[in-house]
Every structure is written in structure tokens, then in C-alpha cells.
Amino acid sequence: MKAKKFISIALAAVLTLGILTGCSSSKTSGSSASSASSAGSDEKGSVYYLSFKPEQEEQWKEIAKKYTEETGVEVKVVTAASGTYEQTLKSEIAKDDAPTLFQINGPVGYQSWKEYCADLKDTELNKHLLNPDLAITDGDGVYGIPYVEEGYGIIYNQAIMDKYFALDGAKAKSMDEINNFDKLKEVAEDMQAKKDDLGIDGVFASTSLTPGEDWRWQTHLANLPIYYEYKDKDVKDLDEIEFTYADNFKNIFDLYINNSTVEPKLLGSKTVTDSMSEFALGKCAMVQNGNWGWGQIADVDGNTVKEEDVKFMPIYTGVKGEEKQGLCIGTENYFCINNKASEADQKATQDFIEWLFTSDEGKDYVTNQLGFIAPFDTFSDDESPQDPLAQEVLKYMSNKDLYNVDWNFTTFPSQQFKDDFGAALLEYCNGNQDWNQVKQLVIDEWASEKALTK
Template structure:
């Protein structure tokens, strides 16, 4: 594997004449062209972005970098829920991505052979902690986390106040259920619901088959003193059912209609004041502000499921966003990619975009602090001694596991019987072992 110092020595032997322009996500079908070849440019970047909600911000940032340096940066954003299949398709073409993402150690297994060693590169040396790097050997770093995010239940405090409650009234699942059930009982009087639609369309179901499913996994791992497993027991699936029941009953939308409800539907319901609560993450902040909500009328509370020490529970904080540089790219393109990454996490333009527009906490020494109120709430709760819930859904054995769970949840939402919940449990427990064995044997 090529080392950073060797690459610098090679690249220093020639002078690059750089030119180009950024591209949009519509370029995915054309990505097998020779990026940066025009006008004798040497070195270009092709970033396959995982997060659709940040597509516009990445396109703008790529454009700024190209204007400043002349280096061609193309950003292609995979459709929600289709990143892995898009990545497999794009990596099979000439002009493959020079920069792509994995969700953690499980996702890295498929792509470790393509990973350029990032150890001792400028972007690696900017990390505030080696804990944000995925090591595959001593002095061998396959991926680095570029953002830390939090998720929980976003609250419209203005509506909550109209219903006669304060955020401080919700310190547990019991409290949350009491408030949500009361709002539902007075829905016609209040003219709003408790929860936005728990949409099970592909643009939204990840909130429940991954992010919400993290909660029973987290508490099982905590109880058993582990960080992953080849066979989940499902110890806290009754709690998972309790919170999901709340989402689908105290909602803007009947459970039978959730299969077609999208992520945009849920967000728009919250923006238009149709519901008090909306499960999502810090990445949603700018979209909410841009569409008329004020920072002082929104906050985020933990996802309570009636497990653990709820009085000391914080937001769910972590990352599934790790950058990997494609070692199969040309030396010039690798160098251009490393330069772009370092610019993103050190320059005023890059860190401002990542902190303010994308809503990230970026774990790099020269990064700008975020003004995102959800990020600040995570900081506040942590400083108060609350324990953040870790991101354990990165240990889920496969994308197929998530999809099977999502299908079972959708069926249950439409007809919430014990028999249909048993299918959810089977998808969660039995299919975990099946998918783990397929991925590891």
C-alpha cells in the first residue's frame, strides 16, 4: 500500500496545470468519463456522497474549491437507501470514485482492499482523536470519521407549550407517552398531532429500521458488556414495540397509510405545525430553519424507550460516516483527493459549510464549532452529566437485515397485532444470526 510520504515525493516531481468545474448528482450515469482530463488538468476528485440531505451543500462546496484551486471536484449523491449498490456500480467503472464512504467496521469489510492508507496524512493528523479512525493494522488507517452527529426526538416547543407542557416535563418514556397520549386525545381541539408520520417509504424507513432499532441494541450491549455480537437476543424488543406503537398511534397518519409516507412528508408536517414531535437528527436543523422555524422554538430530547437510566440519558450521538480514499485511483487523483479533504476540514469555507450548512460536529483540530441548536443541546446534556447513547446500528450485520426488519415493521404498522410483531422479532433476532453468518463465513 502506498504511503503518504512516497506519494508526495512522486507528485512533487511534476507541476500540475489544474482546471475544471464541479458537477451535480445527475452526473452519476456519466461517471465513467475521464474526470479532469480537459485542458491538461492533472489530478481530480470524484466524491460519492452518502447523505442526500447534504447534496446541495456538497455541490456548493465543491464549486468553491474548484473556483479557488482549479481542481475538478465532482460530487455524486446516491439515492437514499441505495448507497452500497451505487458504490458497487460506480467502482466497477473507469473513473471510479476517488473518495467514498463506509458506515463503520462492518461496512469497511467490503471495501478494505480499496482503502488507501490515511495514516500520517494531513487530514488524519487533523483528527482530534485517533478514536475517529478505523485502523486495520499498526500505522494503517483505512477510514476516518468526518462528522459526529446526534439524533433524538425533535420538539416544537411552541406547540408543546400550547398543549400545556414544557420540555422539562418529559424525562422518561412514561412522561413522553403521557404527553403524547394527551395531545392525541385533544387533537381536534389543539389542531395538531403528537408525532409526525413514521413513514416507511425508503426515504424515511431508516429512521426506524436503523436509528430507532439502535435503542434496543444499545441497551442489550450495555447490559451484556459487549460492543457487537453474532447473535442478538432481543432483550429490549418489548421496549422497541412500545415506542414504535406510540409513533404509529399518536400520529398525523394512520398506520395503514405509513407504507407510502416519505421523509419529506414527515419533515413538512413538522414545519407546517401539524405535529409536536419528529424523530430525526442534527442534520435536519438547517432545513427546518430555512423553511421558517426559529431556532428558539425547536430542541431535541432523547429517544426514551423505558429502558436504562432515563434520568441520565442523553441524545444518541456518533457517526456512520467514514471517508475512504480509493487506492486504485491514480497517484494524481489520490493527491487531489487528500488535498480536498484537508481543505474541507481546515479552511474557513470548508469548516463553515460542514458546521453550519451540514450541521456536523467535525472532529478536526481547526474545525469551526457548530451553531446548530441540536448539536448545542447534545453538548449541554453531556456537560450536565447525561450519558450519550452510542451508535450501535453500525454493527447491524447487513443492509438486507435492515430491509427485512423494515418490511416487518411496515406490515405491523398497518395491522399492529401480536402475530405481526412476532414477525418483527424474527426479522430482528433470527435474521441477525443468518445475515451475520452470511457476511462472515
């Protein structure tokens, strides 16, 4: 479908009062992001977006600058530091100049912020959703609109893997043979033993366990055991979990930390940037992350990995039938408009995100700067990111022979639960906790944190 052409707010400001009155007849709910005309003013309003992706800070600022130049509408972008979004939002939302645009990570996030979420069901952006079921709803209202689909798994360097496959005694001859945990473990441990021959420091990049940097493990990796427990019990959420697949989590986590560029006891000082740099510089063969991490590979000074060698592999943990498992694909990115903002600011914010995802210029930013796989019918098949990781995600999404793993971590009880899980993983790596203690903490804190939301 062709994108709806964006009508600039600057033009709207000089329309006649009669036209404005006619526009105000469009249906809105009491808490929805309503039109500037309903405010009885030609005020342009302004936008304040609180972003949670530090790796895309510069791109969002460029978008804001361009939109302001084009429309005269001020767009401010503030990016929360890694792992601090909820805390930052709590601080910013209480200010007079509060964010007009923020995001929640799913149903649990909505429960925390529903007091501030405008009803977006009558917005153009909501009408363009390819799958309306993805939206965060409450009754007949829509309070969070997903704006990107993403995928994560184990990113690998095909050139290093090919070098290994060519060695005498290699445990596999191609990536096609690595389709379960047992084979991945066999290959990874053999590669670690032959790391000098391969010219690497370790098979896996360092496992970043610095507080605030540990989301790849206490959230993304933890998604897999929860996904399989939900699947077994045919549920979408649980007040209490048994952590049935705890040992599967341990399987892959141990493989990461014991076949890495650094010793396990050093992981408390490592960041995501560190691990992505290790991959980009060819110091390791694999790293767990998502397609959003492409910029953290491509933009590293001295980058040695070629674009055509950057590939994805599913995260195998030893679950029965995982030969048919694909990537973890979903979203935790839902736009919300602050219903406490002025009507003019709500309208300006609505217009900004509609421009971004429906105009030709906005879509170019979405596809080629942000690298988003957008879930809207305004994007044609050829308007998709061309970077290798996004292309890999699209390949897995279209592979009907595989099942992809849903993002169930949006049902995790709280940020506190995730932080405590991450801290326990660090203590495990340091040798201060055994695995049973980590497992019990997850079970107990899941139940106690869920109870707090009741």
C-alpha cells in the first residue's frame, strides 16, 4: 500500500477556522490523543520523546532535527541510559515538561503506566497495523502501538566458522550441521581448544554482566525457558513458575561463559559495547544479540568482519525438537502518548509518529537509519532494512519449516526481578552461588513480584 502523504502541521496552522471546525468532528475518546482543533487553537504544540535505545540516540536526534526543520514543530529526544528506562521515565513524567511520547514493553509495562496512556484506537498509525492483535489493548481502547518487529539469536562470523570447518578433526563441516545444543556444544568446545589456530581469543564474546548491561541474559536468554514453560502449560502468563527449563538455560549460559574471550570472574566489568566490539574486531566467532546490534558491529573502528559474513543462528538450549526452532522474534517496543500532555502536544506527537511511519521521508529514516522492520501496511516489501542482521530476521520470519520463539519476557514481573536475576547470574559466575540457588531465586522472586502487581 502506498504511504499516505504527510500534511505538515505548519500548513494546518494557517487553515481557516471553518476547516478546523470540520476536522474536529473526527471521533476521539476522552483520553485519546485528540486533534489540535479540539483545543480551539492553532497552537502547533511540541514533542518530547523519551527513548530507551542508547545505540540509536544519534539517529533519533537526526530525525527530530529534520522534522523540526520541515514543520517548525519542536521535537526533543532524550535517551535513557542502558537499563535505566523505568527509573528515568518515573523521574521525567513527574515534571511540568514531561515526555509526550514514551514507550512500554508490553502488558506488564502497561499496568505500570496506564494512568498516562492515551487511547490511540482512532489514530491513523493504529489503523495501519498489519496485525492489530499486537497492540496493547484495554477494553475497546488501544493504549500501546508496536512500532518494530525484531529478532535475536546467536550472531556468528561465517569466515571464522569456515576457517574452523576446514581444520582437520573439525566436529562439523558446515553450519547446517549445527541445529541443536549438543552439536553447538561439541563445536564450540573444540573451537575453544583450537582458538590459537583460529586467531581468536574465545568462541563467544564476553557475557556482559555489569548491572544495567545484563539484559541479554536476565531478559533475552531467560525468555527461552519461559517460552517453553508457557508452551507446555498452554498459557500466556503465570503468577508462579516452576522454571521447568532452568537446566536448559544453564546449558547455554555455561557454554557462553566457559568458552569466552575472558574468564567468568571478569564478566562483572564487561558491557554490551565490549562484547560487540570483540565480535567486530574478529576476537570471537559468536555473540548473542539482536538485529539492532548491527550498528554496534559496523561502526566499530578497525572492524574486520565483512557484512556478508554476519549471520544468525538460533539459541539452542537442549530442548526436545529444537532442530525446528528459529530465532526469538517479537517486540517490546510500544509507543504511548502521554494523556496528561496538552491537547496540542498530543496532536503534535501523533502527527510526528504518523509522519515517521507513513511519509516517504519518514519511512526512509525508519528503514535505513533505525533499521526497523516496521509492522505497518504503509511499508512495501522493498522497504525493509538491507543490513545483514535484519535480512536474516526476515529470512527466519518467512521460513515456514521453522517455528520462531515468541517474546514472552514482556510478561516478566518487574525490572527488580530482572535486576536480581542478573545479579544472581554474576554471583554464579564469581563462584559465590550454585545453580540451585539461582534457580530458587528466580522461582521465588517471580511469585513475589507478580503478587505486588495484583
